[in-house]
Amino acid sequence: MATTLLLSPERVLTTLALLCMAGTAALIVAVPVHRTTSAVPLPQTAIIPPATLMHRLDGEYNRAGKPVDAPRVAVRIDEPLEIMRYQVTAADYVLCVAAGACKHPDGSPLRGDLPAIGVSYADATDYATWLSRETGAVWRLPTDREWAHAAGSRFIDDARGLDPDDANPARRWLADYEREAARKAASDPSPRPVGSFGANEHGIYDVAGNVWEWTQSCQRRVTLDSANRTVGETSTCGIYVVEGQHRTMIPFFIRNPKSGGCSVGTPPDNLGFRLVKEPHWRDRLAFRLRQLLPRGFR
Structure with missing residues (x-):
């Protein structure tokens, strides 16, 4: 009589790892690639390898009741990031609109080669849900840290650069004014065709261009003590981090930030988005197995 042996995912990974170490790595790494067919054209994506980046954390930080710059810390991205x-x-x-899965964006119809703008966080997530259903892959908005990782050298640090012990509020106001005035002077409210702002070192186009991009990171307010330790934090998941020429926070329903809605600093001219593609389990397995191989065999 045949016997069925059920193995947990952990046992499967352990068994495969042992086989890999035993010299059958070539067979294991050839894990089949997950492919789907779809009537919707698949977006062009780039895969950015795992890395540790120095990143200024998102959120509004204060110490002794005064606003201070968020800390800049080492952040680890553990898996390859596939992003549009x-x-x-x-x-x-x-x-997506024609399929009845997305709402019409705000404003006049745009040329097809321009970024989709006039879209809220809710619109962007509706599009991600529709694209996931149409392609069989899982698409979602990036987190703040993932967006910074993809932006690479074009990520704009929004720190004031002031001495946190400076008690003079006029210095903070002046720094904010000069920073926002410089941004506004360089701002162009008219969206340009995709690709107009060039690519960064990862092959990602239009980072920090004139269209700000939604992320899935919620607004955070953090209180620090005199030793810069976190003593309080609140999170509001109806307001989300938006990335572009500067980082700001926008409520989920806002499509045109210049017409209203809370934000930090100069409101963005245009709201758009790009999506991250979640790796299939086969891709995750292949990546983890490759990490077990000696460096010369990866």
């Missing part, structure tokens, strides 16, 4: 090379275009977005 370009922002979702108007042509991409209209397919």
Whole structure:
């Protein structure tokens, strides 16, 4: 009589790892790639390898009742990040609208090669849900840290650069004024065709261009003590971090930030988005197995 042996995922990984170490690595690494067919064109993506980056944390920080710059810390991205090379275009977005899965964006219809703008956080997540259903892959908005990782050298540090012990509020006000005035002077409210702002070192286009991008990171308010230790934190998941020429926070329903809604600093001119593609379990397994191999065999 045949016997069925059930193994937990942990046992499967352990068994495969042992086989890998025993010299059958070539067979294991050839894990089949997950492929799907779809009537919707698949977005162009770039895969960014894992890395540790120095990142200024998102959130509003205060110490002794005074605003201070968020700390800049080492952040580890443990898995490869697959993200769209370009922002979702108007042509991409209209397919979701035509399918009845997305709402019409605010404003006049745009050329197809322009980024989709006039979209809220809710609109962006609706599009991600529709694209996931159409392609069989899982698409979602990036986190603040993932967006910074993808932005690479084009991520803009929004710190004031002031001495945190400086008690003069006029210095903070002046620093904020000069920073926001410089941003506004360089701002161009008219969206440009995707690719107009060039690519960074990862092959990601239009980072910090004139379209700000939604993330899934919730607004945070953090209180520090005199030793810069966190003593209090609140999170509001109806307001989300938006990335671009500067980082700001926008409520989930806002499509045109210039018409209202809370934000930090100068409101963004345009709201758009790009998505991250979640790795299939086979891809995750292949990556972890490759990490077990000696460096020369990866």
